[in-house]
Amino acid sequence: MQPAVYAGVLVRAAEILGGPQALSEYLEVPATRIDPWLSGQSPPPADVFLRAVDLVVEHNLKGLLKQIYRQAEN
Numbered sequence: 001m002q003p004a005v006y007a008g009v010l011v012r013a014a015e016i017l018g019g020p021q022a023l024s025e026y027l028e029v030p031a032t033r034i035d036p037w038l039s040g041q042s043p044p045p046a047d048v049f050l051r052a053v054d055l056v057v058e059h060n061l062k063g064l065l066k067q068i069y070r071q072a073e074n
Helices: 003-017 020-027 031-038 046-073
Strands: none
């Protein structure tokens, strides 16, 4: 996988949570480990990446469901 893919997912996860520190806490990893992943310098471990993917997918799914319900109400 391209480093940009890892970084893109992690950056989006950090945005959802409110920043790199919140992402660090969510993933239960030291903040110093997050920076190289966010910049694409190194890939995160697979389990960490998959937790970030789950977060982003869940967030996007909730947003889509809200849109569907709003449209159904109109």
